[in-house]
Amino acid sequence: MKPKNTLLSHRVGDSWAVEDSWAVNFRKYIMGIAAASRRALEALIAACFAVWSLYWILLPLDYGKRFFADIDTMISSSFMGTPGSIFIFHAAPILLATILSLVIIELRKRAAPERGCRRLKPSLKLKHFLHTVILPRTPLGVLTIIDITFLAVILSLVTWSFGRSSYDEVRATLLSKRIPGSPPRWTLNFVETSSNLARAALIPFSLLWIPVTRGSPLLRVIRLPWEHAVRYHIWLAQITLTLFAAHAATFAVFFVANKETLHIFSWRTTPGAAVVAGFCALVVGLLMWVTALPFLRRRHFDLFYNVHQLYVAFFILFAFHMVSSVYFVVVPVLLFFIDRFIRLIQSRKNVEILKARLLPCGAVELKFLTPPKFVYHPLSVVFVLLPSVSRLQWHPFSVTSSRRDRKNELSICVKPMGAWTRGITDIFSTKKLHKCPFSFKASLEGPYGDDLDFYLNYKTLVLIAGGIGITPFLAVLKDILYRYKLGNEDLPEEITLFYCARKPLDLAILNTLDPRDIISDYHNRVKIRVHAYCTSTTIADYPASLENRPSGTVDLETYRGWSFVYARPTFEVQTQAPDIEGVSSLSPAGSSVWVASVVVASMVGFILLWGLANVIFINRSGPHYKNYWESILFLASAILAVVVCGGFVLLLWSVSLSGDDPSQCSSACKGFKSKHVRRGNLQSPNHDLETAHRSPWRGDLHLGLRPNWTEVFDNLAKHLNGQDVGVLVSGPESLRSDVAQECGVHLAPRGTGKTVFHFHSVSFEL
Known part of the structure; x- marks a missing residue:
C-alpha cells in the first residue's frame, strides 16, 4: 500500500510513488491551464461575432454611418481600397474566429483525456439547455432553443437593417422638395427600398457559406455536426434569395415606371451596378432554390445535385453585378x-474497396483500408464517389465501424433507395459478379462530424433508428463494446435500441454486428436490449414461415425462424489488387x-x-x-x-x-483473389449464426406493428426513474418529430426525481 506522505515514500524507497504523484499533479495543472485557455478563446470567439453583429446594428444609424466613413477615410489606401470598415468589423472577426476555433480544437485534442476513461455527468446545464427541443413539429423540422435563437438573431438583424434604413431614407425623400423633371417620389422610394433589401440580404448571404464548409472549424468548435448545420444553410439561402428577389422586383418596377425598361438588359456598370448580371444571378439562384425543394430533391436527386453546382456561376454573376458587395x-x-x-x-487519391458484401436485404457493406493514425468517430460521416456508378455524384454515409477494433478499416452500408445506390447493388448482382473482376476504385472525403463522443456522457442510452438510420448506431454499439474490451471505465451501462424496419429482411443490417464477436460475455458487462419492429402489414412482405403470423411479437434470442433472413444468397468479395490503396488522412477536418x-x-x-x-x-x-x-x-x-x-x-x-500514411496495405492484406462466397461459407469466429438461425441480440421482434412512442417513453420513464438519459434518433423527419415531442413531455428540471430525456438527432438529409 502506498504511503500518503510522498516525501516519506521517497525516503523508504518508494520513489515511483513520488514520480507518479508529480506526474498526476502536473497533468492536472496542464489540463487546468488548457481548460482556462479554451474558455478564454471561446469568449474571444463570442466577442468576434458580437463585433460582426454590431456592424449591422450601427450601419443604419446616422452615427454609425459617420463612424464607418471616418474609418474608411483613415485607412483608405491604393493597396487595399476604401472599404476599410468592412474589413475591420465584418471580415476580420470571422477570420479571427476561424483561427481561434482551430486553436481550441487542437487544445481539445492535446489536453483532453481519452473519452470513456472519465465521464462527465450530464445535467440540464447550458449546453443541454441550448439543445432542448421547443417545437418538435414545424415546417422547418424539429427546432431546439439554439435553432430558434439563430433564426431570431438573423431575422432581427435583417429586419433592423432594412427597416431602419428604409424609414430614414423614405422619410428624407418625402420631406425634400421635388426637383422638376426628376422621377416621381414613389419611384425614388422604390429605389431606396430596393437598395436596402440588397444590403440586408448580405447578412444571411455572408453566413450561408459556413454551414456547407464541411470541415468548418466554426462548426466544430460549437460541436454542431455538419449534417445538422446543412439546414442552417437552407434557411439562410431561402432568406437571401427572398430578399434578392424582392430587390430585383422593386428595381424592375422603377425602371418600367420611368420608361427605362431597356436598362434592365444593359451590361454597363452605371451608376454602380451591372443590372443584367444581377438578374442573371437571380435566375440561377431561383433555379437552385426550386430544384432544392424537398419534394424535388428526394425524387430527382441527380437534378438537384447537378443544378446546385451552379453556385460558382451565381457567385461570379453576383460579383459582376456589384463588386463592392x-x-x-x-x-x-x-x-x-x-x-x-x-x-x-x-x-x-484513388482508394481500393477492401471488401464488399451484399446482404440479403439488398444493402451493400463496403470496407476501405485506413492508415494507422486515421481518426474517425462512431457518428462520423464520409462522402463517397464511385466512378463505376457515377463520376460526378458524391453521397454521404455514416460509418458503421470502430477504429478501436485495430483492423485499420472503415466500413459503410449502402441501401438501394435511388438510382445511384441501386447502381451499386447492380454491380454485386449474381450475374455481374462472375463477369466483372473485383478491383473497385473509389474516392473518399472526410470524415466529418462531432469530434467528441457525447453519448459516453450518459449512463443510460436510448437509440431509435428507422430504416437505414440503423447504420450510425452500429458504430456506436461497436465503439462501446470495444471500450469495454479495452477496460475503459465510466461507460454507458444500459442501452435500449428501437429499430423500425419495413420488412424482416431489413433486419439483416442489424445482424451484421454480433456483440459476441467482440466480447463473448458482453451481457455480463453492459445491458443491451433490442426492440425490433417490422412495420409492414402486407403478408407478401413476409417470408412463407411467417405468413400465418403477419402481426405479433416473438423473442429475438429464442426465436428460431431467422433462416428467412438468409434465404437469399449473400456474397462477399475481396479486392484482387496486390497493393491496396488506403484513405488519405489529408482532410479539412484533419490536423x-x-x-x-x-x-x-x-x-x-x-x-x-x-x-x-x-x-x-x-x-x-x-x-x-x-x-x-x-x-x-x-x-x-x-x-x-x-x-x-x-x-x-x-x-x-x-x-x-x-x-506515417502509407498508401499500401500491409503484407497480410496483399494478394487477395477476386471471389464471391455464399453466406453459408462465411462463419463468425465464435459460432455459426447461419446454423443456429438465431439473432445475436436479446430483445423482441414485433411483426406488422409500429411502436407507440407515448407508451414507450412512459415505460422508460418508470424503469429509468430519476436518470439523465441520452436519446439518439436516426431516421426520417416524422420519427424525429415523434421522439422529440415525447422527450419534451418528459423534460423536467434536474433534482426533481423524474427521468430526463436529452434529445439528439444524428440524422441528415441532402
Whole structure:
C-alpha cells in the first residue's frame, strides 16, 4: 500500500510513488491551464461575432454611418481600397474566429483525456439547455432553443437593417422638395427600398457559406455536426434569395415606371451596378432554390445535385453585378474554397474497396483500408464517389465501424433507395459478379462530424433508428463494446435500441454486428436490449414461415425462424489488387495545425495579390465596366491564393504524411483473389449464426406493428426513474418529430426525481 506522505515514500524507497504523484499533479495543472485557455478563446470567439453583429446594428444609424466613413477615410489606401470598415468589423472577426476555433480544437485534442476513461455527468446545464427541443413539429423540422435563437438573431438583424434604413431614407425623400423633371417620389422610394433589401440580404448571404464548409472549424468548435448545420444553410439561402428577389422586383418596377425598361438588359456598370448580371444571378439562384425543394430533391436527386453546382456561376454573376458587395462575403467564401480545395486534394487519391458484401436485404457493406493514425468517430460521416456508378455524384454515409477494433478499416452500408445506390447493388448482382473482376476504385472525403463522443456522457442510452438510420448506431454499439474490451471505465451501462424496419429482411443490417464477436460475455458487462419492429402489414412482405403470423411479437434470442433472413444468397468479395490503396488522412477536418497553416497562407496570399491588383490594374480602369474588370481580378486573386499559397502548404502536409500514411496495405492484406462466397461459407469466429438461425441480440421482434412512442417513453420513464438519459434518433423527419415531442413531455428540471430525456438527432438529409 502506498504511503500518503510522498516525501516519506521517497525516503523508504518508494520513489515511483513520488514520480507518479508529480506526474498526476502536473497533468492536472496542464489540463487546468488548457481548460482556462479554451474558455478564454471561446469568449474571444463570442466577442468576434458580437463585433460582426454590431456592424449591422450601427450601419443604419446616422452615427454609425459617420463612424464607418471616418474609418474608411483613415485607412483608405491604393493597396487595399476604401472599404476599410468592412474589413475591420465584418471580415476580420470571422477570420479571427476561424483561427481561434482551430486553436481550441487542437487544445481539445492535446489536453483532453481519452473519452470513456472519465465521464462527465450530464445535467440540464447550458449546453443541454441550448439543445432542448421547443417545437418538435414545424415546417422547418424539429427546432431546439439554439435553432430558434439563430433564426431570431438573423431575422432581427435583417429586419433592423432594412427597416431602419428604409424609414430614414423614405422619410428624407418625402420631406425634400421635388426637383422638376426628376422621377416621381414613389419611384425614388422604390429605389431606396430596393437598395436596402440588397444590403440586408448580405447578412444571411455572408453566413450561408459556413454551414456547407464541411470541415468548418466554426462548426466544430460549437460541436454542431455538419449534417445538422446543412439546414442552417437552407434557411439562410431561402432568406437571401427572398430578399434578392424582392430587390430585383422593386428595381424592375422603377425602371418600367420611368420608361427605362431597356436598362434592365444593359451590361454597363452605371451608376454602380451591372443590372443584367444581377438578374442573371437571380435566375440561377431561383433555379437552385426550386430544384432544392424537398419534394424535388428526394425524387430527382441527380437534378438537384447537378443544378446546385451552379453556385460558382451565381457567385461570379453576383460579383459582376456589384463588386463592392464582395467585401462582405470575401472571408466566408475563401474559407469555403479552401475547404473545397483540401477536399479535392484528398479525393484525388484513388482508394481500393477492401471488401464488399451484399446482404440479403439488398444493402451493400463496403470496407476501405485506413492508415494507422486515421481518426474517425462512431457518428462520423464520409462522402463517397464511385466512378463505376457515377463520376460526378458524391453521397454521404455514416460509418458503421470502430477504429478501436485495430483492423485499420472503415466500413459503410449502402441501401438501394435511388438510382445511384441501386447502381451499386447492380454491380454485386449474381450475374455481374462472375463477369466483372473485383478491383473497385473509389474516392473518399472526410470524415466529418462531432469530434467528441457525447453519448459516453450518459449512463443510460436510448437509440431509435428507422430504416437505414440503423447504420450510425452500429458504430456506436461497436465503439462501446470495444471500450469495454479495452477496460475503459465510466461507460454507458444500459442501452435500449428501437429499430423500425419495413420488412424482416431489413433486419439483416442489424445482424451484421454480433456483440459476441467482440466480447463473448458482453451481457455480463453492459445491458443491451433490442426492440425490433417490422412495420409492414402486407403478408407478401413476409417470408412463407411467417405468413400465418403477419402481426405479433416473438423473442429475438429464442426465436428460431431467422433462416428467412438468409434465404437469399449473400456474397462477399475481396479486392484482387496486390497493393491496396488506403484513405488519405489529408482532410479539412484533419490536423488543426496544418489546416490553420493553409488558411493563413491563403489569406496572406489573397491580401498580397488583391493589393497588387488594386495598385497595378483596378485604380487605372475605366468607370463603365469596372465591375467586370475588378471582379475578374478578385476571382483570380482568390483562386491563385488558394491554389498556389495554400497548395504549397498542402504539399508540405502531404509530404509529412508520406511516412506515417502509407498508401499500401500491409503484407497480410496483399494478394487477395477476386471471389464471391455464399453466406453459408462465411462463419463468425465464435459460432455459426447461419446454423443456429438465431439473432445475436436479446430483445423482441414485433411483426406488422409500429411502436407507440407515448407508451414507450412512459415505460422508460418508470424503469429509468430519476436518470439523465441520452436519446439518439436516426431516421426520417416524422420519427424525429415523434421522439422529440415525447422527450419534451418528459423534460423536467434536474433534482426533481423524474427521468430526463436529452434529445439528439444524428440524422441528415441532402
